[in-house]
Amino acid sequence: KAGVTQTPRYLIKTRGQQVTLSCSPISGHRSVSWYQQTPGQGLQFLFEYFSETQRNKGNFPGRFSGRQFSNSRSEMNVSTLELGDSALYLCASSLVVHSSSPLHFGNGTRLTVT
Amino acid sequence: AQKITQTQPGMFVQEKEAVTLDCTYDTSDPSYGLFWYKQPSSGEMIFLIYQGSYDQQNATEGRYSLNFQKARKSANLVISASQLGDSAMYFCAMRVPGANSKLTFGKGITLSVRP
Numbered sequence: 001k002a003g004v005t006q007t008p009r010y011l012i013k014t015r016g017q018q019v020t021l022s023c024s025p026i027s028g029h030r031s032v033s034w035y036q037q038t039p040g041q042g043l044q045f046l047f048e049y050f051s052e053t054q055r056n057k058g059n060f061p062g063r064f065s066g067r068q069f070s071n072s073r074s075e076m077n078v079s080t081l082e083l084g085d086s087a088l089y090l091c092a093s094s095l096v097v098h099s100s101s102p103l104h105f106g107n108g109t110r111l112t113v114t
Numbered sequence: 115a116q117k118i119t120q121t122q123p124g125m126f127v128q129e130k131e132a133v134t135l136d137c138t139y140d141t142s143d144p145s146y147g148l149f150w151y152k153q154p155s156s157g158e159m160i161f162l163i164y165q166g167s168y169d170q171q172n173a174t175e176g177r178y179s180l181n182f183q184k185a186r187k188s189a190n191l192v193i194s195a196s197q198l199g200d201s202a203m204y205f206c207a208m209r210v211p212g213a214n215s216k217l218t219f220g221k222g223i224t225l226s227v228r229p
Contacts, residue, residue, distance in 0.1 A: 033217070043205065043219040056214050088157055092217075099147040099209045100166055103217055105159035 002027065004106035006091050012112045018079040021109045025072050025093030031055075032074040033103060034066060037088040046089075049074055050097050081113045116141045118206050118220035125225045127196045134181070135191040135223050137206030146210045148189040149217070150180065153203040162204075165189060193225075201227045 005024040013019050025032050034046040045058040049068035066076040072093070078085055088110050092103035117140040127133040139148065150162040165173045165180045173180040181190040193200055203222045209215055 035219075042221050045216045045218075048216060056216055058216070090157075090159060092159070097215075099145060099211045099215060100164065101147075102149055102161045102164055103159075104161055105151075108157045108159075110157070 004091055004093050004104055006089075006106035006109050008109060009107065010110050010112075012114065013081050014114055015081055015083060017081050018077065019081060019111060021076045021078075021089055021091075021111075023074045023076070023091030023093075023106060025074070025091075026104055029093035029095055029104070030072050031094045031097045031101075032068055032072065033092045033094075034074070034076050035090045035092065036060075037090060037108070038086075043090070046076065048097065055097060078111075083113050086111060086113045116143075116146075116208050116210060116218045118208055118218055120206055120220035120223050122223045125223055127193075127200075127225065127227055129198060129227055129229050130195055132192060132194045133196055133225065135193070135204050135206075135225065137189045137191065137220060139187050139189060139206070139208050141208065141210055143210040143212075146208055148180070148182070149207040149209070150178070150189075150191045151205045151207060151219075152200075153205065153222070155202070159205070163191070196227045198227050198229060201225060 031050045033048040048056045068074045088108045090108045092105040094101045119138045146167045148165045152160045163175045179192045205222045206220045209217045
């Protein structure tokens with residue numbers, strides 16, 4: 001069974017630009033979550049989607065947005081990039097949204113903002 | 115609010131020996147799930163083991179076991195027979211049920227396995 005696929009693996013952008021990251025979940029998984037990982041802040045929750053609906057959102061500015069499509073694939077968009085947005089962005093999928101359902105992560109997209 | 119605490123500095127273990135990685139958690143919710151993840155230098159987060167708050171027995175998955183002490187709110191990961199490939203960051207995480215639930219991570223522990 002294929003794992004979670006994130007594209008691209010690496011991105012270099014300039015301040016002020018926008019970026020879109022893509023995530024394909026494990027087949028059959030209907031929940032997708034996004035996390036930002038930085039050395040200083042660790043892993044921070046961005047959002048979670050289930051069946052195309054955003055279920056939960058972390059404490060990030062409105063420049064960070066996401067969506068989920070009918071095939072469960074998800075995209076995350078960051079507009080007006082800032083230097084502080086440089087991070088590893090991890091996508092994860094799970095069968096259901098439940099406290100017992102583990103998240104399965106992709107390899108991440110490493111975003112560098114210059 | 116939920117909180118995960120991992121305070122150990124970098125850990126070192128000799129190959130083939132066992133190692134325990136500490137994790138304490140805090141929540142007022144009686145129902146929760148505890149997870150451990152491994153993150154090698156490549157960046158991928160690999161799910162290792164799960165323990166439910168109502169589980170009577172400690173979880174085990176191959177060389178991984180979870181030492182769950184509910185009264186002390188601790189969920190330590192034990193890796194037996196360490197291998198060089200176990201060198202990585204290890205994260206403890208927790209999730210409670212509810213509309214606003216999310217997986218909350220600790221800061222992580224770096225484990226280095228020496229040959």
